[in-house]
Amino acid sequence: MPLTDRELFARLIQCEAGGEGDTGMKAVASVVMNRVNAPGGEYKRIGQGSIRKILYQTGxxxxxxxxxxxxxxxxxxxxxxxxxxxxxxADWAIAGNRLMDLGxxxxxxxxxSPSCRKNFPSSIGYLVTRIGDHCFYNPTDAYYKT
Structure with a gap:
């Protein structure tokens, strides 16, 4: 039986950030939902508002x-x-909640390593914050041209 979007999302949160505490897991969930709701760029074209499409995007x-x-x-x-x-x-993020520090x-x-790269991926994202072991990046204007 196929997994529901909610089940798949909960599993991704556990897998990607299960050891990062509530804040780390909420940060990863926020990134996923930011992609689902991206106003432009690659994620808007590929995801079209779908958790499943965002999660299954290759790479x-x-x-x-x-x-x-x-x-x-x-x-x-x-x-x-x-x-x-x-x-x-997962429910918190699907309901529209986000961590404010992430933008x-x-x-x-x-x-x-103890430090984060300034840009990721390449020059279309800039460092916003580090939570636990993960570095988080906001899109630059160049991202919206992808």
Whole structure:
């Protein structure tokens, strides 16, 4: 039986940020919903307001892939068993809530170092904040031309 959007979203939150506490999980959920509701650029064209389309966009979330670089990726959404907190945060984000410190962040990544890159990806995103192990990036005007 296919997973509902809510179930898939809760699993992604757990997989991508389960160890980052409520704030880290809300930050990841905010990025997903910012993409779903993007006013322009690639995510508006691809996502068209759909959580499922945003989550399944190729190359965006490591947790959505069962293989990475030719090897099995055990940390994927299909192996997650979300708890109530993951559903609560998914519901919180779907209802229109966002972390204010993130602005319109469309990207996050774990640099596996104490510092964040100034721009990510390339020059279309600029650093907004770091929460736990993840750096979060807002779009520049150049993003909306993608």
């Amino acid at each position: 965006q979330f490591v947790c959505m892939s069962e293989t990475e670089r030719g090897s099995y990726n055990a940390q994927n959404v299909y192996n997650m068993r979300p708890e109530q907190i993951h559903y609560d945060i 319109q962040a469309l990207w996050f990544f774990n640099p596996f």
